[in-house]
Amino acid sequence: TQLLEQSPQFLSIQEGENLTVYCNSSSVFSSLQWYRQEPGEGPVLLVTVVTGGEVKKLKRLTFQFGDARKDSSLHITAAQPGDTGLYLCAVTRSGTYKYIFGTGTRLKVLA
């Protein structure tokens, strides 16, 4: 059983559309991170959320941590081809420094 389930697995949309991707778990976490990974590169950290219900914005990206700190969403407004990539969520278990990544959402934005 995957600790972090991400959905959808794949998403292909037209430039200018909005989208939301999800990261879900049955476990509670102290914090959650979102990364974007482009082909041939390592993941790059986008944001860390730590408080239940927290909302963070990064330009056209809006991140929300669930009230119960079990899930998170990433919403992109007016997607652009530069948003194309693999979006990953990651958590650490309390008392460890071991990062666990989700399965990822592969986003393709068509011009």
Add this chain to the structure above:
Amino acid sequence: GAGVSQTPSNKVTEKGKYVELRCDPISGHTALYWYRQSLGQGPEFLIYFQGTGAADDSGLPNDRFFAVRPEGSVSTLKIQRTERGDSAVYLCASSRGPGGNEQFFGPGTRLTVL
């Protein structure tokens, strides 16, 4: 400034051979992580170093895998008797310290075992 670098970028080897993958972290970063990423999957934790010591090696799949960081900087991931199932991208990341600090990833080494 220089980011995390990994060498080689690509490694092709034959089943049963030994390979070494190298990671040069960002200068001054005390924490170093190794991950393995298979096609279509997220990175899978292998091992975490704090300084020279392996603080958590619970992700190493078996005793064919070993990693060192003798001087607290450069790290080498060693795989003995490689198997076709070891084929993946091996990612290294470093951070200023453990837990909660931003991880900076290298571009990875793509290992192909024929």
